[in-house]
Amino acid sequence: SIRHLTFSVCQRGAFPLRRTVYSLAHSLSDIDKQIQRSPTNPELHFQKANLLLSSLDTTHNEEKQSKLREEALANLEKSAELFGQAYDASKEQETDWIEECYTTMAKLYRRQGEPEKAVESYQELLEKVPLPGVLLEVSTLLIQLSRPAEAVPYLTKLRDLNPRNVSAHIRLYDCLYSSRQVFPALSCIDKALELLPGNNQLLEKKIHAMFGTCAAENEIIDFCEKLLPTHGSHFFVHFGLAKAHVLNSDFSKALAVCEDVLLRVKEKDLENRTLFLKMKTRALIGLKKYGDALEIINNVLTLTPNSAEAHALKGRIMFLIPSQQLAQRSCSKALSLDPQCAEAFFLKGDLDLIEENSTEALLAYENAFKYDVSHLEAVRMIAYILHQSENYEQELIVLQKLISLRPWDHNSYLAKGLALANTEQYEEALEAYDKALEIEPDDEEGLERRGDALMHLGRHQEAILCLKRVIELGKATTDTWGSLGNIYLDLDCKKEAVEWFKKASVDSTWKEKYLHAQMQLDMEVDKERE
16 A cells, blocks of 8 residues: 555655655565655655554564654654655645555554544644544544534534535534533434434434523423424434423423323333433422432432432432431432432532532532533532622622623622622612613512612612512512611601601511611601790
8 A cells, every 4th residue: 555655656656756655565664765865755764654663563572563663653754754845835736645654643643542642643734634534533533532512613623524424413412412412412413303303312312402502491492392293203302392491490391391201101112211210300309299209219229220310319308308318418419429429519509508508519519510511500509609708709790700601680680789889889870770671571570689788879769669569469578668768867857767667567577677777767756846
């Protein structure tokens, strides 16, 4: 093959130096003599490297093999350098030789168990020529090295070279998703579906990506329900539907979906049976049927005793019963089986929080989100711990992440407003509350907090309107009445203030405020009488 490649290049006159076809049978000493006469001829270094590599198969001495490999690599590197110089001058003529040289070098590195150096060889080659085969090789190596994010640019080039290659879209999607680039991953799978609409593998990945991007649960439910007439026999559609119902807190519907599928799943289909049994457990936990949930998850553990997710779910049930000791035991078991189990880390965070170990809890919640990018409850708990520790600056960063993922969730804006108000940034807090009330206009918490921000900004009449709207909705609390008392006190309307404080004083926290305001009013009345 070397002889044929050399001959074909000579035929084209691709290399400016005079070419001679060397047989692999030539001795190394002959090649060395030729290199001494023409040290800048890259073909000679390449030939020598191949002769050294061919002699590896006939040598069983490990020390000698190591020396042969080192010498072969040195010649390949020299050859690559010289071919590269020639390529830079001619641009088109040396492609075949460069590819052969660098790929041989990469294969040798892989043979030596040095895949990182193989990647470097491929990368040097791709800097000169974007060859599809090499793009695939280097991306495959990077994936094997658990470096999917670095594989993305190469797979993107490979996809762009042939935009109709569905397998290139799938490879790119897998790397994007595993490197947490979930929105580009969803876009990638949408393009693949344009080429193969209705493909089961692509539709399953699409549903998975929708969960990863934290799409609205109703959007996922609509998508799955539209697939039921044509893909209803495929369990991944029903699983997506059940999971979306659980996340939407519609546990009864999720339970119905799971029970319907479990009637149709064959006994031998262990994978799908346990998958839906675990989802049924989640639905039962949501319905607070802990006894039924425990029975189901014990059944799952009988079928799959090494399921980390199942142990974590059992721990969750124990935590809610509550039995913290048993919950801790299940959590530890889950993490020993799978050190990347997001469900187990979330449970660990809850257990640490019960023990008032907020540092460990924070780390556990961060790991839960790290290993499951759709685990928004973990992000909310991170924000909660930061709020409790009065680390409002970091809390705002986390809340902004939540808002970017789910801009329709008014709770994130409420939390953002509170964090801003705690740092006396009332104008910014008001903007956050206004955004929350755009989404949920009659949310009593949003109205009350907006009223509080307006009061601090001296816009008392607007604040009164907000709080009176809460009363109209029939959702007033003692805090609502107490806040109105504070506003009227600021306006020096002591009579109105006393009236609202009196209503609020059924809660002991407002009683002192009421008594103080009443005393001030009495003194004012006495003064007027005098």
